[in-house]
Amino acid sequence: MSASQIEPFDAIDIIRTKRDGGAVEEGALRWMVDAYTRGFVADSQMAAFAMAVLLNGMERDEIRVLTDAMINSGERMSFASLGKRTVDKHSTGGVGDKITLPLAPLVAAFGVAVPQLSGRGLGHTGGTLDKLESIPGWRAALSNEELFAQLADIGAVICAAGTGLAPADKKLYALRDVTGTVEAIPLIASSIMSKKIAEGTDALVLDVKFGGGAFMRDINDARELARTMVALGTDSGVATTALLTDMNVPLGLAIGNANEVRESVEVLAGGGPKDVVELTVALAREMLALAGQPDADVEAALADGRAMDTWRAMIRAQDGDPDAALPTARETHTVTADRDGVLAEQLALPFGIAAWRLGAGRARAQDPVQHAAGIDLHAKPGDEVRAGQPLFTLSADEPSRFERALSALDGAWRIDDAGTYEASGPLIRERITA
Numbered sequence: 001m002s003a004s005q006i007e008p009f010d011a012i013d014i015i016r017t018k019r020d021g022g023a024v025e026e027g028a029l030r031w032m033v034d035a036y037t038r039g040f041v042a043d044s045q046m047a048a049f050a051m052a053v054l055l056n057g058m059e060r061d062e063i064r065v066l067t068d069a070m071i072n073s074g075e076r077m078s079f080a081s082l083g084k085r086t087v088d089k090h091s092t093g094g095v096g097d098k099i100t101l102p103l104a105p106l107v108a109a110f111g112v113a114v115p116q117l118s119g120r121g122l123g124h125t126g127g128t129l130d131k132l133e134s135i136p137g138w139r140a141a142l143s144n145e146e147l148f149a150q151l152a153d154i155g156a157v158i159c160a161a162g163t164g165l166a167p168a169d170k171k172l173y174a175l176r177d178v179t180g181t182v183e184a185i186p187l188i189a190s191s192i193m194s195k196k197i198a199e200g201t202d203a204l205v206l207d208v209k210f211g212g213g214a215f216m217r218d219i220n221d222a223r224e225l226a227r228t229m230v231a232l233g234t235d236s237g238v239a240t241t242a243l244l245t246d247m248n249v250p251l252g253l254a255i256g257n258a259n260e261v262r263e264s265v266e267v268l269a270g271g272g273p274k275d276v277v278e279l280t281v282a283l284a285r286e287m288l289a290l291a292g293q294p295d296a297d298v299e300a301a302l303a304d305g306r307a308m309d310t311w312r313a314m315i316r317a318q319d320g321d322p323d324a325a326l327p328t329a330r331e332t333h334t335v336t337a338d339r340d341g342v343l344a345e346q347l348a349l350p351f352g353i354a355a356w357r358l359g360a361g362r363a364r365a366q367d368p369v370q371h372a373a374g375i376d377l378h379a380k381p382g383d384e385v386r387a388g389q390p391l392f393t394l395s396a397d398e399p400s401r402f403e404r405a406l407s408a409l410d411g412a413w414r415i416d417d418a419g420t421y422e423a424s425g426p427l428i429r430e431r432i433t434a
């Protein structure tokens with residue numbers, strides 16, 4: 001920035017407008033994002049603005065402008081030269097959510113390109129790249145040339161998102177993280193969608209989770225977030241739909257990294273836990289419908305090995321060995337049922353925190369994860385159990401981690417009398433379209 005540059009707006013006026021419940025006009029909002037990205041608007045001013053948005057919300061047009069300004073802060077990719085439809089999936093994150101792993105090769109098996117530019121885990125929700133890095137040799141960082149070649153040849157790519165996409169969001173997200181402003185729906189929606197729209201996908205399916213293990217505890221907030229994101233995608237020419245899915249209970253039986261890869265491979269082999277298969281199939285159907293294949297027989301591609309073949313090719317293309325043994329932990333600790341009955345409750349959040357404390361997740365972005373650490377569940381809510389039967393097994397490299405993990409799990413499950421269990425509702429609660 002040159003010292004003589006005259007700025008066309010004042011951050012304080014924009015903050016006051018939002019503080020007083022007004023709508024910020026387009027030029028001012030675009031300037032705010034640009035001036036923050038280049039360091040003219042201070043963190044303190046952007047934090048005050050983010051808090052005003054959290055408290056007073058934004059109009060649909062303001063959210064559209066904010067998203068567009070964040071897209072314009074960085075590069076825009078285009079997959080037009082591929083000559084294939086591209087469709088992506090984004091999950092707002094949950095415990096045991098490994099769906100991207102079987103989903104990307106499953107959808108690519110139908111000739112659609114699936115660019116999954118992913119991140120690492122922070123806190124209790126795991127990161128897709130951390131999971132895949134438990135496969136010996138597998139490489140997350142690809143050049144743009146490698147990404148395009150793999151999309152053209154194999155169709156599915158899961159790799160690290162480059163730093164060039166929506167840099168304004170990167171800076172703003174880090175600020176929100178330390179100023180209590182992550183939960184603002186306009187800010188979450190613009191953050192997620194700016195990256196997805198900048199990525200250049202033709203279509204996008206959102207898995208918006210609600211419940212104790214999700215960002216949004218309340219289904220009404222999740223619905224509002226989903227509607228906001230679907231509108232943003234649609235307004236930008238990205239065909240977008242969303243599913244609202246339950247995240248009160250961990251997904252599947254594996255929570256961690258290597259064990260989630262193992263479970264994903266079971267799904268690709270035509271098996272795997274019922275809930276993981278249900279969600280994988282539902283999201284694949286949504287993605288293929290947006291890619292012009294509403295009648296694709298998704299289950300057949302899991303049963304006859306086509307999805308597995310694409311998985312193996314995808315892993316090999318990134319230097320991974322799909323046949324290599326996955327790491328196992330040095331120590332395990334199994335918790336058993338203390339009475340006969342039915343497993344009535346299994347709370348996602350404490351199980352996610354426990355897996356994190358075992359070493360499966362990281363507290364700071366620069367920390368490594370332990371690929372073999374995690375939790376294997378042996379029963380799910382609704383299952384009848386007998387006293388002494390294993391309920392779940394903790395795995396870690398250092399036994400000293402068990403105590404803190406077990407303390408997170410205090411009160412996280414409950415066994416009631418047999419015959420008293422009532423399911424809380426279906427896993428996939430609603431479908432949101434434009």
Ligand code: URA
Nearest residue numbers: 173187188189191192
């Ligand atoms: N994920 C994002 O990328 N941004 C948010 O604001 C929340 C979740």
